[in-house]
Amino acid sequence: MIRHIFKIIWNERKLNAWLIVEFLIVFCVLWFCCDYIHTITRKQLEDPGLNIEHVYKIEMREKPSTGDGSEEEIDRYALALTLLERVKRHPDIESVSLSNAGAPYGSTWMNAYRINSDSANHGLLVRHVTSEYFDVFKVKVDGRIFDWTDNASREEAIITPFKDNLFGDQQQDVEMYDISQVHQLVYDNEWDAIKEKHRVIGIGNRMKTAYFNPYICSVILPLRKEGVNLANNEILIRVKASADDKNFIQRFSKDMREQLFISPYYLSSISSMESIKENLDMKWGFKKQTYSAYAITLFIVVNIFLGVLGSFWFRTQSRRSEIGLRIALGSSKKKVQGIIIAETIFLLLIAGIVATVICLSVGTPEIIESLGIPNANRNWFGIVETKGITDHIINFALTFGFLALVSIIAVWYPAKQASDIAPAEALHDE
Secondary structure (H helix, E strand, O other): OOHHHHHHHHHHHHHHHHHHHHHHHHHHHHHHHHHHHHHHHHHHHHHOOOOOOOEEEEEEEEEOOOOOOOOOOOHHHHHHHHHHHHHHHOOOEEEEEEOOOOOOOOOEEEEEEEEEEEEEEEEEEEEEEEEOHHEEEEEEEEEOOOOOOOHHHHHEEEEEEOOOEEEEOOOOOOOOOHHOOOOOOEOOOOOOOEEEEEEEEEEEEEOOOOOOOOOOOEEEOOOHHHHHHHOOOOOEEEEOOHHOOOOHHHHHHHHHHHOOOOOOOEOOOOOEEHHHHHHHHHHHOOHHHHHHHHHHHHHHHHHHHHHHHHHHHHHHHHHHHHHHHHOOOOOOOOHHHHHHHHHHHHHHHHHHHHHHHHHHHHOOHHHHHOOOOOOOOOOOOOOOOHHHHHHHHHHHHHOOOOOOHHHHHHHHHHHHHHHHHHHHHHHHHH
């Protein structure tokens, strides 16, 4: 059967050549669209390690100084404790925390640490947080959590892995550690004459800084008392699911505006982490490019459908006598339709193999983006090469399967029309 179909394709090679070219072009364009959609979807479905559902960020501002020296010395740590206590008492609030560079979709902080007794420096993400940070973001910790108000906890740390429970600087050519074997981190900054040692007391689940970013090893440290400043800290609250409705921000602001007027601080705004995520998405253009990928894909699908429909309508009409002869010799209509559809799939397969080689050979994202085709930069998304092979297989399957489905739908009707012709009428045309 397969050999017979290839003979038909070869005998009709002049007519089939431009069909293969058409499939080749649309396969290449659709490959990059599917690659982008698949990559973005995959990154969105990955667990970021920080649960932002029902989480909000409170922004506080500080009244400007008069500059006359009349202000009393401020105990910012005591004011922070007062704010945490008042917010925690609100009936809609489940937990509240402070942090520096701890919230996702915000600023990040990197430091170089030595692991155990190793002399190599590892660039690690650093988060300074209060103890309830782990409750706010539902971070799972194997071990124990420090008490940020206790000075003895300043030498404690919780660490999170990269992948496969590996810990270290994944961007540099240094030895990665099994995270269970990491017991101490040393920060030695000769420039600032600062040297700190942190003993590891717990291991958290792996985390991202944003859903489209790769996982990154991080060090979670107690927020220092001298680092507390409500105008600069991230004030993060987890709202009870039953209280998280569209009126929560307005209701909370009304209830707490006076209570959060803790001189010199005042309540500025409240934003959900979901909205912060959406704004960052818009800023980086992922949503726009995703919509663009959908639009291009839809445009391609419509054109493929019409192109294949017209091409095979002409092709089957020119083969009416052949089809009539097959039916006269005993072939069923379904078998004739199956042969025509199989020819289409084999033509698509030939074009798909050549197109895949072309797509894999295009190593310059700028070329793709200049043509208005969304491109997924695998290195930027943190997809390592070993995983890229699997992604290429998935992309081929998605692109081929999608084009095959559209082509079969487009070919079925002209194939049915041709097979419904009476054999005598088809042979009479010849």
